[in-house]
Amino acid sequence: MAETQSNGxxxxxxxxxxxxGVDKVTGRARFGADFNLPGQLIGRVLRSxxxxxxxxxxxTSKAEALPGVKAVITRDDFxxxxxxxxxxxxxxxxxxxxxxxxxxxxxxLYEGHAVAAVAATSAAIAKRALKLIDVTYEVLPHxxxxxxxxxxxxxxxxxxxxxxxxEPKPDKPSNIAKRVEIVLGDIEAGFAKAxxxxxxxxxxxxxxxxxxxxxxxxxxxxxxxSAELWCCTQGHFIVRAHCARLLGLDIARIRVTAxxxxxxxxxxTVVYLEPLALALSRKAKRxxxxxxxxxxxxxxxxxxxxxxxxxxxxxxxxxxxxAGFAELKYQAGAFQxxxxxxxxxxxxxxxxxxxxxxxxxxVVSNRPKVAAxxxxxxxxxxxxVESVVDEIAKKLGxxxxxxxxxxxxxxxxxxxxxxxxxxxxxxxxxxxxKKTEHWxxxxxxxxxxxxxxxxxxxxxxxxxxxxxxxxxxxxxLMAGTPDIGGLRASLAMIAADELSVxxxxxxxxxxxxxxxxxxxxxxxSRSAFSGSMAVVEAAKQIKADCCARACKLWDLKPEQxxxxxxxxxxxxxxxxxxxxxxIADFAKVAGKTGGPIVGxxxxxxxxxxxxxxxxxxxxxxxxxxxxxxxxxYTVAQDAxxxxxxxxxxxxxxxxxxxxxxxxxxxxxxxxxxxxxxxAGFLDYRMPVASDVPMIDAILVEVANPKHPYxxxxxxxxxxxxxxxxxxxxxxxATGIRFTELPMSPPKVLKALKEQGVTAx
Amino acid sequence: MAKHHVEATxxxxxxxxxxxxxETLLDVLRDTLHLTGSKEGCASGDCGACSVTLDGRLVxxxxxxxxxxGGRRIETIEGLAEGEALHPLQKKFLEHAxxxxxxxxxxxxxxxRALLERNSNPTDTEIRYWLAGNLxxxxxxxxxxxAVKDAAATLRKx
Numbered sequence: 001m002a003e004t005q006s007n008g009x010x011x012x013x014x015x016x017x018x019x020x021g022v023d024k025v026t027g028r029a030r031f032g033a034d035f036n037l038p039g040q041l042i043g044r045v046l047r048s049x050x051x052x053x054x055x056x057x058x059x060t061s062k063a064e065a066l067p068g069v070k071a072v073i074t075r076d077d078f079x080x081x082x083x084x085x086x087x088x089x090x091x092x093x094x095x096x097x098x099x100x101x102x103x104x105x106x107x108x109l110y111e112g113h114a115v116a117a118v119a120a121t122s123a124a125i126a127k128r129a130l131k132l133i134d135v136t137y138e139v140l141p142h143x144x145x146x147x148x149x150x151x152x153x154x155x156x157x158x159x160x161x162x163x164x165x166x167e168p169k170p171d172k173p174s175n176i177a178k179r180v181e182i183v184l185g186d187i188e189a190g191f192a193k194a195x196x197x198x199x200x201x202x203x204x205x206x207x208x209x210x211x212x213x214x215x216x217x218x219x220x221x222x223x224x225x226s227a228e229l230w231c232c233t234q235g236h237f238i239v240r241a242h243c244a245r246l247l248g249l250d251i252a253r254i255r256v257t258a259x260x261x262x263x264x265x266x267x268x269t270v271v272y273l274e275p276l277a278l279a280l281s282r283k284a285k286r287x288x289x290x291x292x293x294x295x296x297x298x299x300x301x302x303x304x305x306x307x308x309x310x311x312x313x314x315x316x317x318x319x320x321x322x323a324g325f326a327e328l329k330y331q332a333g334a335f336q337x338x339x340x341x342x343x344x345x346x347x348x349x350x351x352x353x354x355x356x357x358x359x360x361x362x363v364v365s366n367r368p369k370v371a372a373x374x375x376x377x378x379x380x381x382x383x384x385v386e387s388v389v390d391e392i393a394k395k396l397g398x399x400x401x402x403x404x405x406x407x408x409x410x411x412x413x414x415x416x417x418x419x420x421x422x423x424x425x426x427x428x429x430x431x432x433x434k435k436t437e438h439w440x441x442x443x444x445x446x447x448x449x450x451x452x453x454x455x456x457x458x459x460x461x462x463x464x465x466x467x468x469x470x471x472x473x474x475x476x477l478m479a480g481t482p483d484i485g486g487l488r489a490s491l492a493m494i495a496a497d498e499l500s501v502x503x504x505x506x507x508x509x510x511x512x513x514x515x516x517x518x519x520x521x522x523x524x525s526r527s528a529f530s531g532s533m534a535v536v537e538a539a540k541q542i543k544a545d546c547c548a549r550a551c552k553l554w555d556l557k558p559e560q561x562x563x564x565x566x567x568x569x570x571x572x573x574x575x576x577x578x579x580x581x582x583i584a585d586f587a588k589v590a591g592k593t594g595g596p597i598v599g600x601x602x603x604x605x606x607x608x609x610x611x612x613x614x615x616x617x618x619x620x621x622x623x624x625x626x627x628x629x630x631x632x633y634t635v636a637q638d639a640x641x642x643x644x645x646x647x648x649x650x651x652x653x654x655x656x657x658x659x660x661x662x663x664x665x666x667x668x669x670x671x672x673x674x675x676x677x678x679a680g681f682l683d684y685r686m687p688v689a690s691d692v693p694m695i696d697a698i699l700v701e702v703a704n705p706k707h708p709y710x711x712x713x714x715x716x717x718x719x720x721x722x723x724x725x726x727x728x729x730x731x732x733a734t735g736i737r738f739t740e741l742p743m744s745p746p747k748v749l750k751a752l753k754e755q756g757v758t759a760x
Numbered sequence: 761m762a763k764h765h766v767e768a769t770x771x772x773x774x775x776x777x778x779x780x781x782x783e784t785l786l787d788v789l790r791d792t793l794h795l796t797g798s799k800e801g802c803a804s805g806d807c808g809a810c811s812v813t814l815d816g817r818l819v820x821x822x823x824x825x826x827x828x829x830g831g832r833r834i835e836t837i838e839g840l841a842e843g844e845a846l847h848p849l850q851k852k853f854l855e856h857a858x859x860x861x862x863x864x865x866x867x868x869x870x871x872x873r874a875l876l877e878r879n880s881n882p883t884d885t886e887i888r889y890w891l892a893g894n895l896x897x898x899x900x901x902x903x904x905x906x907a908v909k910d911a912a913a914t915l916r917k918x
Contacts, residue, residue: 017854024862025850027797027837031863034796124780210897212801212809213863262799262863263897294802485860485898646857650899654860657900681806681895689888689901
């Protein structure tokens with residue numbers, strides 16, 4: 001069989017209506033909390049009021065005796081797990097910690113840590129039952145701040161935590177879980193060549209992913225141990241794996257269906273309620289539904305790290321970066337596993353530098369265990385570096401875009417973290433920003449303009465999809481990665497183009513864990529990248545199968561038949577021997593040519609191309625109140641190839657606005673008592689519509705050669721540049737270099753007063 | 761205490777239900793009437809995902825008690841489309857890709873309709889301030905504002 005690339009109707013690159021759209025604008029789409037089962041119980045979690053306490057005893061007898069209570073679970077309902085690190089996408093995980101995070105064992109390690117859970121016939125009874133659980137705590141001293149947690153006299157969270165990555169191995173446990181380091185070249189030699197050196201320390205606050213949908217799970221476990229689970233997650237195969245492990249069930253016994261997901265941004269890549277709902281249902285022998293309150297989401301699900309970062313960079317007089325050093329201290333929360341590793345790797349990734357050294361520390365403290373948040377770790381370290389880059393530009397009297405251009409990583413650049421880059425689009429994004437009308441518009445007093453670039457790796461990973469040609473020629477597409485923002489549309493467009501069928505004739509669904517092979521989760525900007533590769537693979541199988549069927553029907557040899565453009569055709573000498581057949585034609589004769597026509601794309605996707613972007617922001621500072629208003633914002637980012645440009649723009653815009661929140665307002669505020677003081681949307685202030693302007697999006701397309709359509713992941717990079725861009729604009733507006741996030745009104749006002757920069 | 765017996769109108773249909781005093785209108789809509797299009801994002805009136813109109817006034821249904829709505833007219837996302845035809849706001853949200861995950865979308869649509877009923881030609885600023893009670897974490901609001909403007913233009917043409 002011969003094969004030529006088909007591009008069918010050319011849907012890729014157009015703005016189709018998403019297949020799941022009507023359900024989402026009519027209220028029909030079912031999200032995590034929208035599922036119910038007959039006879040279901042309501043589950044609720046008892047959470048620690050203390051940031052750090054030994055759990056001496058838990059007496060559940062009174063709660064169990066309350067009429068309507070059907071099950072109570074505690075640490076005793078979960079077998080302990082051995083300590084063993086296993087790769088989990090962009091991060092590592094350890095089931096010894098996971099089992100302790102879903103249900104406290106020896107100690108409660110943060111305010112909000114789950115201590116027990118109940119299932120009852122109503123929410124009111126469940127709530128009453130929680131009050132009847134008697135927990136004896138021995139309250140321990142706590143530590144919240146990352147620098148304090150690193151001190152030798154700090155309260156130690158884990159007696160068995162010895163800093164990894166240092167020689168000799170420490171003889172005492174501490175809160176420093178590990179030290180990581182990357183080195184390229186020789187920074188001492190590099191700094192010796194520098195004409196200008198800038199060194200600064202930065203601080204960022206922990207911020208929450210802020211998805212609008214709280215975590216929710218509905219579980220039912222039958223008497224024979226088979227379990228079904230509906231939940232909102234970024235990866236139902238991962239949920240299945242974690243729950244099987246924590247509950248001691250065979251993987252084949254658990255079927256997980258991902259509901260529609262109301263935002264995740266990395267925060268729904270781990271389990272919280274799911275194993276509890278299953279354990280309660282196993283005990284009660286009835287379905288159990290659990291939904292977190294917003295307060296629980298803030299207190300007990302992962303924010304990302306706050307951090308302290310020191311950056312020192314050197315450059316020559318003409319602007320060449322000759323050395324970069326950084327030291328990153330990231331909060332991990334109560335268990336190790338902050339995103340400090342990717343933070344270390346990304347810090348200098350946008351630049352072509354010969355001498356780089358970055359050291360990172362992963363530090364535990366009495367806060368909720370951090371979870372991934374969009375380009376985990378990168379916004380923090382790149383904020384610090386981009387701030388220093390801006391300062392170097394100012395010292396040297398260079399245009400900040402020109403300075404970045406001069407040092408930009410490009411194809412062939414060896415990154416400090418290891419690889420040599422293939423084609424990447426940083427220069428193109430800088431160029432397109434420079435050409436905007438935005439860049440060339442004058443500003444007024446108290447207004448400032450800032451620019452910053454950003455880098456994220458992107459990943460591929462295990463992916464499996466099926467394509468089924470139905471009897472009427474329509475196509476059913478099944479993917480196994482939850483659709484968090486337009487995945488179905490993207491995959492349907494690829495399938496339609498590959499098989500030359502109309503877009504509306506392809507119906508994509510997200511299959512449950514019993515319907516497909518293993519899929520890694522929606523994260524790492526991988527789902528459209530890897531999913532489309534799998535769709536291409538599945539379509540290839542279908543086209544090959546149809547060619548084989550045509551050989552039989554037409555009595556021709558394999559080399560006399562090929563898929564060309566939009567259908568199977570006889571080729572060469574026999575080109576007029578038979579009428580070419582489309583996918584719909586084969587559908588009609590599927591039965592008599594070998595049965596169902598199905599393609600199964602399965603792969604461990606490799607070759608995810610990094611995506612780089614540059615952001616440009618104008619803002620205005622109110623010297624009376626310290627409030628900062630974002631006036632104008634432009635994003636330029638390399639998408640490789642935008643399958644659906646509107647959803648790619650949406651990723652750029654949404655990431656930018658999350659970054660604006662991170663830079664200006666969002667933070668976890670703790671009291672001296674170690675308790676979170678702003679566990680609600682009123683006090684944890686995310687950007688609302690009136691806080692932000694339109695976000696101009698420029699799609700740069702430098703094709704990724706490792707993907708059949710040139711696609712790169714786009715979802716994470718957009719949150720990387722805003723922090724630096726806004727800090728740089730603040731410096732431009734006020735002359736003050738802000739090194740601490742968020743740049744909230746009280747901090748801005750204080751800085752203006754201290755620096756004597758006041759309203760005239 | 762006995763449950764409250766309440767009669768009201770939801771999306772034009774007469775409904776009656778029993779509810780506890782502490783149950784919110786959102787609880788009643790979702791758990792008793794099985795209208796799960798209204799979402800609970802915060803239960804404190806800060807996110808707008810549960811937006812409905814009560815006698816034409818935009819409210820967070822998580823801040824209204826079920827026992828308060830006797831004799832009143834409630835409109836939810838499930839009543840936005842007219843028969844088989846999507847409301848222009850629904851069409852424009854789809855055309856502009858004004859949703860990513862979609863959890864906030866019902867609230868935004870209900871709130872936007874309430875805006876356009878009062879102001880058929882809102883400015884960007886008026887749209888942004890009217891929708892400031894609805895949180896969206898995915899889109900950055902850009903495409904939502906465009907969709908509402910475009911829908912307003914369509915509605916003005918009649």
